Amino acid sequence: MNVAAIIPLLEQLLPLGINLYQELQQSTQTGKTIEQVLAQADANWDAIAAAAKGN
Amino acid sequence: MRYRNFAFLSVLALFLAGCPTATQEKAAQASLEASIVIQTGQQAEIAAFNQQLIPVSEHQFIETQFGSLAVIGKTADSCIAGANAQAATLVCLNTALNGVDSIYSNGGLYLKSQQARSIYQVAVGGFRSALASIIVALGGTAPATPTFAGGAA
Numbered sequence: 001m002n003v004a005a006i007i008p009l010l011e012q013l014l015p016l017g018i019n020l021y022q023e024l025q026q027s028t029q030t031g032k033t034i035e036q037v038l039a040q041a042d043a044n045w046d047a048i049a050a051a052a053k054g055n
Numbered sequence: 056m057r058y059r060n061f062a063f064l065s066v067l068a069l070f071l072a073g074c075p076t077a078t079q080e081k082a083a084q085a086s087l088e089a090s091i092v093i094q095t096g097q098q099a100e101i102a103a104f105n106q107q108l109i110p111v112s113e114h115q116f117i118e119t120q121f122g123s124l125a126v127i128g129k130t131a132d133s134c135i136a137g138a139n140a141q142a143a144t145l146v147c148l149n150t151a152l153n154g155v156d157s158i159y160s161n162g163g164l165y166l167k168s169q170q171a172r173s174i175y176q177v178a179v180g181g182f183r184s185a186l187a188s189i190i191v192a193l194g195g196t197a198p199a200t201p202t203f204a205g206g207a208a
Contacts, residue, residue: 037083038132044090045128048097052122055101055114 078193082135082144085189086151089182090128096178097121103170113171120158120175124182127154145195152186156201159183163203176203 032040097118104114134147162175180200187197 034077034080034083035136037080037087038136041083041087041090042129042132044087044094045125045132048090048094048128049122049125051097051101052118052125055104055118 078141078144079135079138081189081192082138082148083132085148085185086128086132086135089185092181092185093121093124093128093178096174096181100171100174100178103174108170109168109174110171113166113168116165117162117171117175120162120179123158124155124179127151127158128182141193145190145193148186148190148193149195152183152190152197155179155183155186156198159203160201163205166205172203172205 100109100114100117100121103109104111109117128151131147131151134150135144138144138147159176159179162172162179166172166175180203183200187200190197
């Protein structure tokens with residue numbers, strides 16, 4: 001395996017992984033009611049639907 | 056793409072390890088998690104399309120499927136909000152999972168480009184994993200992951 005060839009790929013993937021991890025961690029923070037969690041999920045689904053229509 | 060798949064699934068596993076305990080709350084968190092995974096997958100797909108790595112027809116197909124997943128997600132959210140018992144919550148999750156599985160299989164049959172297939176499989180598979188994991192955690196039985204048929208043209 002060519003390690004040098006993998007490094008640029010890892011450099012690209014690392015920020016993506018960190019961002020996703022942080023978002024998921026924030027979503028699990030305690031103190032949110034079920035209604036708040038579902039409202040946040042609904043807002044995300046709305047954004048996905050809007051992006052799907054726009055693309 | 057194997058590394059990207061690994062990165063996504065590793066993060067997913069980390070998240071699932073920290074899920075709260077209440078039934079309805081677990082289901083709500085699963086939906087939120089799924090929406091984040093799909094949103095991330097959608098951004099990756101659009102970026103790949105803009106770099107001309109995905110054909111127009113496959114891009115349009117994927118975005119249509121993401122739109123359908125959003126409908127499934129919102130329907131599940133509404134169902135979970137109204138579920139007052141574990142059995143009812145499981146019905147919400149299983150109904151959503153059936154819809155997601157159908158969309159997952161359709162992608163395998165339609166998509167040909169490797170980039171499109173990889174992004175789709177990780178994103179929709181991530182949605183599926185979020186639902187299936189919670190179903191099992193709540194004592195239900197999740198169906199096996201459907202076949203992602205097809206391949207490069």
